Amino acid sequence: MFRQQRVQLAHSAPTAGAGVVSRDWLQTVGIGFDDVRTEARSGRWVTHGLQTVGLHTGPLGLEGQRWRAIWETGAKVAVLDGVTALQAAGLQGYAEQILHVSVVHTCAVKKVSGVRLHKVIRRVEGEVVPAGIPRTRPPVAALRGAYWAVSDRQAALILLMAVQQRLTTAEDLATWSGHLQGRKRRRFIKLMLSDIAGGVQSLGELDFARMCRVRGLPEPTRQAIMRGPRGRIYLDVRWDGYGLVVEIDGAQHREGLAVTDDNLRRNAVSLGRDRVLRMDLIGLRLYEDAFMEQVAHGLRGSR
Structure with a gap:
């Protein structure tokens, strides 16, 4: 030729x-x-x-590296998965040097430099995108990325970024989670999916009072009501006699005019001489001790 x-x-x-x-x-x-x-x-x-x-003598670009990961692992069995599949779908602002590839656990494949190979129990029908570079769909990739993460913090970040950048939805994550099995942090991810879907509607679900009891802190009044300039204000947590309020923001607090409403409520409480501690629900999942130490400090300072 x-x-x-x-x-x-x-x-x-x-x-x-x-x-x-x-x-x-x-x-x-x-x-x-x-x-x-x-x-x-x-x-x-x-x-x-x-x-x-x-087809050139220079280093491979990112797309070329992804194809290499597939071909060298096994083109008929390997797909991009986890954060690598999310990046191929358009995830921005997440740095990861290793390329993540998955195969069914019965496949015998060789290790490839720069590629982290994951073996999954089975492929779920419809989990792989039918066109382009072989990769799992974003909800599958996000969930597996969370299971394979090195920490709870990284797992939370992967799930949050996938939803915030509209690569998937909380509903799709919940649906696919029923079909996938992970070895690590299954309970944590289940809680995360609940939080991302809209946050707890009642602090009874989060059991904030339990967090206080195990630390010897006074039990608060939950869903306290006070009067503000625009009518009634419902507070997540308030300690009568301590002048301390805790507001816990779920995912719904980032939508529409929720930020404006939160600011008005917080300002009204502050003008009423109560101090307000703000914490996000997912942050409380990840850093419970740090946030609860702030609560303890606030209660000590009120005495």
């Missing part, structure tokens, strides 16, 4: 825009191992493993 013909065929590959092509695809258009060797020896192409051929 003439070189010009080889080049034209190689650059017609669906992945040529990423600067890479697989040997399997090259063989389907008649470009064999000898042809690839000729281009590589001439310094025009570079091989990046057994399956990945770079």
